[in-house]
Amino acid sequence: EADIYQTPRYLVIGTGKKITLECSQTMGHDKMYWYQQDPGMELHLIHYSYGVNSTEKGDLSSESTVSRIRTEHFPLTLESARPSHTSQYLCASQSDAIDTQYFGPGTRLTVL
Amino acid sequence: DAKTTQPTSMDCAEGRAANLPCNHSTISGNEYVYWYRQIHSQGPQYIIHGLKNNETNEMASLIITEDRKSSTLILPHATLRDTAVYYCIVRAPFETSGSRLTFGEGTQLTVNP
Numbered sequence: 001e002a003d004i005y006q007t008p009r010y011l012v013i014g015t016g017k018k019i020t021l022e023c024s025q026t027m028g029h030d031k032m033y034w035y036q037q038d039p040g041m042e043l044h045l046i047h048y049s050y051g052v053n054s055t056e057k058g059d060l061s062s063e064s065t066v067s068r069i070r071t072e073h074f075p076l077t078l079e080s081a082r083p084s085h086t087s088q089y090l091c092a093s094q095s096d097a098i099d100t101q102y103f104g105p106g107t108r109l110t111v112l
Numbered sequence: 113d114a115k116t117t118q119p120t121s122m123d124c125a126e127g128r129a130a131n132l133p134c135n136h137s138t139i140s141g142n143e144y145v146y147w148y149r150q151i152h153s154q155g156p157q158y159i160i161h162g163l164k165n166n167e168t169n170e171m172a173s174l175i176i177t178e179d180r181k182s183s184t185l186i187l188p189h190a191t192l193r194d195t196a197v198y199y200c201i202v203r204a205p206f207e208t209s210g211s212r213l214t215f216g217e218g219t220q221l222t223v224n225p
Binding site for chain 1: 144158
């Protein structure tokens, strides 16, 4: 079982606020990912990182940004939240041993 | 990565085996078959994966046909907690695919009492 954590689990904020969604893993995985998922819909990759100081945009365009200063930490930031950012954000890290991804519990964001 | 086709929904009685099919007729020789599931409002959970041999772990069994064009995930004794959306994903190893996981619509499995 993987140890990957996301905080907060739920967040309700007003338009225009800056927010940071936290993701941490204790397994020393180099590869980490952020996905966005609307209720009942598919997951879409929005950012990924293959190691410290490495970040890339994913398949789905996103106004969020990410950073990877430490191996275990991969935060996602929205500079100015809008109602269109309302969604669930899922963080994952990858085990090279068996080449698969482990997901955190997710952050459900609501922007009013 | 190869496209997969899964039924939209399935039902299973509690205690019985749940057999979830997946078609991947365009799978390439180096592509693995992965299964994940997502229980409502939670993050996806890895279940099992395989290349061409059948695989079994504490959660499930994976049966891959000899031509590798389809596979079946088997939950041997389904419980109510197995109710979830099950995703079948075909993906090449990280070295060639960059580890992109493309989740389709999956199969909604409902385990009934």
